[in-house]
Amino acid sequence: MNIQIINKSNNSLPAYETAHAAGMDLKASLEEAVVLKPMQRQLIPTGIFIELPVGFEAQIRPRSGLAFKHGIGIVNSPGTVDADYRGEIKVLLINFSDVDFAINNGDRIAQIVIAKHEKIDWNEVEILSETLRGAGGYGHTGVQ
Numbered sequence: 752m753n754i755q756i757i758n759k760s761n762n763s764l765p766a767y768e769t770a771h772a773a774g775m776d777l778k779a780s781l782e783e784a785v786v787l788k789p790m791q792r793q794l795i796p797t798g799i800f801i802e803l804p805v806g807f808e809a810q811i812r813p814r815s816g817l818a819f820k821h822g823i824g825i826v827n828s829p830g831t832v833d834a835d836y837r838g839e840i841k842v843l844l845i846n847f848s849d850v851d852f853a854i855n856n857g858d859r860i861a862q863i864v865i866a867k868h869e870k871i872d873w874n875e876v877e878i879l880s881e882t883l884r885g886a887g888g889y890g891h892t893g894v895q
C-alpha cells in the first residue's frame with residue numbers, strides 16, 4: 752500500500768533496512784546536535800508528516816540496539832500516531848544510561864511500524880463469560 756508523506760528534513764525517507772523488516776527507522780531532523788543527559792528526555796523531530804488511511808495507526812518504537820548499547824528508550828513507548836494526525840512525527844527519547852548521549856541530524860533514533868487496528872463500539876453488560884483464567888493475572892500462573 753502507499754501512504755502519503757511529506758519530508759521537511761534533509762534526510763532520506765524512512766526505509767525498511769532488510770527485506771522483511773516490520774519497522775522503518777526514523778531519523779532525527781536537527782539543525783544542531785542534541786545532548787541528552789542521564790535520565791533526561793526530549794522530543795526529537797523527524798521532519799516527516801504522514802497521512803494514514805482510516806483504520807491504520809503508526810507505532811513509534813525504540814530501537815533495541817540503541818537501548819542495549821546506550822540505554823536509549825522512548826518514554827511513551829510505543830508511541831501512537833493516529834490516522835487523523837497531520838503534524839510532524841516526533842520521538843520522545845529518554846537517556847536511561849549514566850552518561851550523556853548525543854543525537855545528530857540523520858541518526859536513526861526509533862522505528863515506525865504501520866499497523867491495522869479495529870474500531871469498536873462498546874456493548875455494556877452486567878456479566879462477562881466465564882473462563883478458566885477468570886480474573887487471574889499478574890503472574891498467577893507463576894513467574895518462571
Ligand SMILES: O=c1ccn([C@H]2C[C@H](O)[C@@H](COP(=O)(O)OP(=O)(O)OP(=O)(O)O)O2)c(=O)[nH]1
Pocket residue numbers: 811827829830831832833834836839840841842843
Ligand atoms: O510518539 C509519538 C506519539 C504521538 N505523536 C503524535 C501523533 C498522535 O496522533 C498525536 C497524539 O498522540 P497521543 O494521542 O499519544 O497523545 P495525547 O497525549 O493523547 O494527545 P492528544 O490529546 O493530542 O491526543 O501526537 C507523535 O508524533 N509521536
Ligand SMILES: [Mg+2]
Pocket residue numbers: none
Ligand atoms: Mg490522544
